[in-house]
Amino acid sequence: EASTLAPELFLRGEVDGAGISSALINDWLADPEKSQMVTTSRVIGDYSYFFGFNFEPKFDEIYNPGNWIKAVNNENFRKAFFHGIDREKYVAARFPGDAPSMHIINTVTPKGFATYDGKDYVNYGGLAKFATTDSFNETEALAYWDTAKAELEAVGIEWPIQIPINYNPNYSDWGNACVVLEQQLEDLFGEEYIDVIVVTFAGNSFLNETRRNGNYAIQELNWGADFMDPETWADPFARKNSYNFFCHETESYRVNQNTKTAETNDLIDQYYALVDYARTCTKDMDERFEAFAAAESFYLEHAIVVPTFISGGSYMATKLNGFEGQYAMMGQSSSRYKGQHVYKTAMSQDMFDEQYEAWLEALGQ
Numbered sequence: 001e002a003s004t005l006a007p008e009l010f011l012r013g014e015v016d017g018a019g020i021s022s023a024l025i026n027d028w029l030a031d032p033e034k035s036q037m038v039t040t041s042r043v044i045g046d047y048s049y050f051f052g053f054n055f056e057p058k059f060d061e062i063y064n065p066g067n068w069i070k071a072v073n074n075e076n077f078r079k080a081f082f083h084g085i086d087r088e089k090y091v092a093a094r095f096p097g098d099a100p101s102m103h104i105i106n107t108v109t110p111k112g113f114a115t116y117d118g119k120d121y122v123n124y125g126g127l128a129k130f131a132t133t134d135s136f137n138e139t140e141a142l143a144y145w146d147t148a149k150a151e152l153e154a155v156g157i158e159w160p161i162q163i164p165i166n167y168n169p170n171y172s173d174w175g176n177a178c179v180v181l182e183q184q185l186e187d188l189f190g191e192e193y194i195d196v197i198v199v200t201f202a203g204n205s206f207l208n209e210t211r212r213n214g215n216y217a218i219q220e221l222n223w224g225a226d227f228m229d230p231e232t233w234a235d236p237f238a239r240k241n242s243y244n245f246f247c248h249e250t251e252s253y254r255v256n257q258n259t260k261t262a263e264t265n266d267l268i269d270q271y272y273a274l275v276d277y278a279r280t281c282t283k284d285m286d287e288r289f290e291a292f293a294a295a296e297s298f299y300l301e302h303a304i305v306v307p308t309f310i311s312g313g314s315y316m317a318t319k320l321n322g323f324e325g326q327y328a329m330m331g332q333s334s335s336r337y338k339g340q341h342v343y344k345t346a347m348s349q350d351m352f353d354e355q356y357e358a359w360l361e362a363l364g365q
Contacts, residue, residue: 010037010317016342017318022096022173025315029097037317037346042356043102045110045225045329047311048233051085052221053078053304055264056245056257058214063162063197068217071161073261076148078303081218084141086184087134091309093177103309106130108296109233110310112363113225113329116285121230124289126297135306138188145189160195163217166210169200174220212242220308225330230292232330234275237299246271246304271298319343323355 006018020038028034053072057065071077091100107122107130114121122131167174182196203209210216223236236243278291325340326333
């Protein structure tokens with residue numbers, strides 16, 4: 001009950017900080033006194049969230065996984081979804097009350113995570129066009145969709161394609177966001193062609209029984225950085241991965257069903273050749289960043305995943321000035337309190353915005 005008790009303890013002066021949940025934020029913002037005590041938190045790109053297409057489906061037969069296999073191996077189908085997912089609507093439902101722009105991300109690697117000689121990694125090579133462009137584009141999505149429909153019908157697709165999407169009910173707004181996604185995609189592509197099925201997970205281990213076991217068609221996935229180098233963002237897609245199984249070696253995760261086409265396997269080989277080369281670039285950081293950018297942009301160019309949002313940015317009430325503390329885009333630095341002062345009054349949004357702007361300027365962003 002911390003999400004409801006902590007704000008009350010903050011108002012009584014018994015704690016110096018509390019998260020303000022989506023269920024409470026509208027009441028706080030509407031109250032003249034409370035609204036001066038609430039602020040957004042700093043966005044920290046230590047977790048990147050993206051939609052993954054599952055290439056080794058192991059979901060229930062009632063959802064016709066064989067049909068999904070035909071769809072997911074079609075690049076135009078994936079590109080239709082890459083450009084067809086309205087991430088602003090999804091993120092608005094995922095974080096009610098927040099400005100979606102606070103969270104939306106256009107690359108797997110968060111902006112600001114890694115820089116060399118003043119240049120952000122996401123501005124290297126082929127990543128630059130993705131970093132500066134919203135992937136949602138209905139015109140492009142429908143153009144790819146028209147091509148995909150013809151290609152899929154030629155290989156015997158059954159309409160509608162059933163697309164199960166799991167969510168964890170422990171996160172209150174995740175389910176609402178999935179329903180928004182279902183409605184938006186079915187409106188765009190037509191209910192006669194796709195049937196997005198939002199599945200409430202009821203098991204004991206969400207990750208083990210959904211993502212790691214291939215029990216989904218499309219799902220919100222995430223990865224957190226382990227070290228300050230672009231290589232860390234290639235790790236979830238390694239040769240043995242339990243994310244979207246875009247790999248050859250999946251035996252250790254009990255999924256391997258050899259459901260990928262020759263064309264998909266060729267893409268896999270090309271991707272790993274790019275990553276393998278990037279890992280050898282250890283003396284020239286410009287060359288290294290360029291090489292990893294080529295691998296990541298390849299992943300996006302072929303619509304293997306759809307970057308969606310980064311962590312942080314939620315509402316809070318606090319007497320702490322987080323900008324005085326340590327900060328890093330990974331690890332525990334941002335969880336340390338050393339150097340921060342506890343003030344007599346809460347940080348307001350105006351105070352936060354002013355100090356956030358100064359902090360970004362000091363970082364050179």
